[in-house]
Amino acid sequence: MSKYWSPAIRQLTPYVPGEQPKVDNLIKLNTNENPYPPSPRVVEAINNYPKDRLRLYCDPDATALKQSLANHFQLHYNNVFVGNGSDEVLALAFMAFFRQEKPLLLPETTYSFYDVYCKLYDIEYRQIPLTDDFEINFTDYDQPNGGIIFANPNAPTGRQTALHEIETLLLKNRESLVIVDEAYIDFGGSSAVELIHNYDNVLVIQTFSKSRSLAGLRIGFALGHEDLIAGLERVKNSFNSYPLDSLAIVGAVAALEDVDYFNETNQKIIDCRDWTTAQLEQLGFRVIPSKTNFVFTCHQSISGAELMQYLRSNNLLVRHFSKPGIENFLRITIGTAAEMQTLIETLKQHPQI
Numbered sequence: 001m002s003k004y005w006s007p008a009i010r011q012l013t014p015y016v017p018g019e020q021p022k023v024d025n026l027i028k029l030n031t032n033e034n035p036y037p038p039s040p041r042v043v044e045a046i047n048n049y050p051k052d053r054l055r056l057y058c059d060p061d062a063t064a065l066k067q068s069l070a071n072h073f074q075l076h077y078n079n080v081f082v083g084n085g086s087d088e089v090l091a092l093a094f095m096a097f098f099r100q101e102k103p104l105l106l107p108e109t110t111y112s113f114y115d116v117y118c119k120l121y122d123i124e125y126r127q128i129p130l131t132d133d134f135e136i137n138f139t140d141y142d143q144p145n146g147g148i149i150f151a152n153p154n155a156p157t158g159r160q161t162a163l164h165e166i167e168t169l170l171l172k173n174r175e176s177l178v179i180v181d182e183a184y185i186d187f188g189g190s191s192a193v194e195l196i197h198n199y200d201n202v203l204v205i206q207t208f209s210k211s212r213s214l215a216g217l218r219i220g221f222a223l224g225h226e227d228l229i230a231g232l233e234r235v236k237n238s239f240n241s242y243p244l245d246s247l248a249i250v251g252a253v254a255a256l257e258d259v260d261y262f263n264e265t266n267q268k269i270i271d272c273r274d275w276t277t278a279q280l281e282q283l284g285f286r287v288i289p290s291k292t293n294f295v296f297t298c299h300q301s302i303s304g305a306e307l308m309q310y311l312r313s314n315n316l317l318v319r320h321f322s323k324p325g326i327e328n329f330l331r332i333t334i335g336t337a338a339e340m341q342t343l344i345e346t347l348k349q350h351p352q353i
């Protein structure tokens with residue numbers, strides 16, 4: 001704390017990302033990174049980039065990437081916005097759309113960055129509990145609001161909400177914007193992107209961090225009606241003209257082109273997730289059905305905090321949230337088949353399992 005901090009900054013509770021350990025003997029299953037390297041085409045594109053051009057500013061509009069994304073999703077160029085990771089896209093979207101008179105509605109258990117942005121921008125918000133099975137029940141969202149945001153599939157639960165339910169929500173909320181954070185959509189979920197053609201009140205946000213193995217390159221994007229994109233551009237151009245650097249732009253374009261690699265690595269993760277789920281269930285764990293690259297799970301008799309510590313002492317890093325209601329759950333990222341075998345073998349050696 002310093003007397004020079006702005007008063008509003010003194011009240012903030014910043015988001016705490018999962019640990020990035022400084023030692024490398026750990027099996028890292030705590031931040032939902034992809035266990036596979038990025039496509040070889042990404043590496044090649046970055047290697048081939050003429051490094052003397054780093055002297056110049058990058059394209060402030062990231063035109064090549066926006067055009068690739070538009071082609072990929074069969075949308076127009078002006079339906080696409082890109083940013084430095086989807087966290088930045090979300091931050092700009094909260095600023096652009098959610099500073100309204102009425103409160104923002106969001107699930108009580110969801111990506112914990114959302115309420116951090118609300119506090120940063122002084123946005124009033126209402127957290128709506130999930131069902132006992134960790135599902136989002138949109139009938140609870142039938143109330144005056146200045147916007148709605150949720151992740152689909154949701155994090156850290158991994159559960160998917162059906163597309164027809166999202167469409168009903170859009171129909172019931174014609175006066176407010178609904179943001180669907182699809183960070184994990186490529187692991188078997190159904191994307192709301194198709195709804196963009198019929199609804200101007202939906203913004204879909206995705207990332208290259210998980211399904212495209214590029215968390216370190218920082219690329220996120222939003223898809224929606226052109227007037228929504230124009231709102232995001234206004235905020236972006238009042239904040240940072242060059243959110244994506246030259247290497248990120250060429251890397252992202254190359255990643256999008258390698259469809260086979262994308263399908264192959266994601267299928268491996270989906271298969272391994274389903275194997276891990278079955279194994280955990282055999283060991284007495286409850287596993288919430290996941291459409292993501294992680295599982296959300298709790299054991300019938302051992303606490304989440306204790307299990308996290310036990311795994312850590314065996315060089316396995318997983319995520320534990322001390323939030324009431326989910327304090328006995330662990331969020332475990334799906335790694336390679338060998339890593340998940342190590343996890344299961346380690347759990348089997350716990351005296352109470």
Ligand SMILES: *Cc1c(COP(=O)(O)O)cnc(C)c1O
Binds near residue numbers: 032086208215219
């Ligand atoms: C990982 C994640 C993000 C952030 O992704 P970046 O593109 O790396 O900033 C956003 N939303 C959810 C739900 C996530 O899990």
